[in-house]
Amino acid sequence: xxxxxxxxxxxxxxxxxxxxxxxxxxxxxxxxxxxxxxxxxxxxxxxxxxxxxxxxxxxxxxxxxxxxxxxxxxxxxxxxxxxxxxxxxxxxxxxxxxxxxxxxxxxxxxxxxxxxxxxxxxxxxxxxxxxxxxxxxxxxxxxxxxxxxxxxxxxxxxxxxxxxxxxxxxxxxxxxxxx
Numbered sequence: 001x002x003x004x005x006x007x008x009x010x011x012x013x014x015x016x017x018x019x020x021x022x023x024x025x026x027x028x029x030x031x032x033x034x035x036x037x038x039x040x041x042x043x044x045x046x047x048x049x050x051x052x053x054x055x056x057x058x059x060x061x062x063x064x065x066x067x068x069x070x071x072x073x074x075x076x077x078x079x080x081x082x083x084x085x086x087x088x089x090x091x092x093x094x095x096x097x098x099x100x101x102x103x104x105x106x107x108x109x110x111x112x113x114x115x116x117x118x119x120x121x122x123x124x125x126x127x128x129x130x131x132x133x134x135x136x137x138x139x140x141x142x143x144x145x146x147x148x149x150x151x152x153x154x155x156x157x158x159x160x161x162x163x164x165x166x167x168x169x170x171x172x173x174x175x176x177x178x179x
Contacts, residue, residue, distance in 0.1 A: 009034035061169030072119045080126050089130040099135040102128060106145050110153060120150035 013030025017023055031052060036045035056062055079085055096102055106128045113120040124146045132142045 005037050008037060055173070059169055059173055061172070065169070069119065073122050076119075076123050076126050085126050086130060088127060092127075093131060093134065096131055096135075099132075099137045102131045102135050102137050103142070103145050105131065106142065107149055110149060113150075121146050124150075 009030045012033045013026045016029050017026035020026060028049070032045060032049045035048040035052065036042065039045045039048050076085075092105060096105055106124055109124050109127060110120075113123045121143075125142070128142060128146075131137075132139070
């Protein structure tokens with residue numbers, strides 16, 4: 001019976017994410033449900049949820065990955081604000097003549113933006129978004145292409161990616177807690 005309860009936290013998180021369209025809050029609710037099943041007490045589950053979150057946020061390896069993501073996201077925002085993204089989109093539009101070529105261009109950016117899933121979505125989205133608007137490519141389709149082309153490449157080619165740093169940090173934290 002307890003094995004079936006392990007499905008509850010991710011299931012609750014997915015249902016809340018689909019219902020509210022908010023990922024972070026849904027993940028927090030899923031974490032809280034898991035903590036509640038673990039502790040068996042409402043008050044203790046709130047405390048355990050905070051312990052889990054602070055444990056992840058105080059790990060140096062995880063903070064390095066978060067800092068990396070914030071720095072690169074800030075860099076993309078800076079390039080976007082300075083007009084670099086629009087200039088690149090204008091230059092590449094000479095070669096792209098339709099919606100299918102726009103989506104192929106998002107795949108073409110893969111060798112440049114493969115170092116992190118989040119960075120791929122932020123950078124690729126900022127670069128391809130003006131072209132997607134021009135050729136009426138649905139935002140959902142573009143987001144699907146960017147997201148589903150980043151994770152598999154990062155897992156299959158784990159050279160110089162933040163994924164490796166994050167996974168090593170999670171494994172080390174698990175090893176310290178259990179051993």
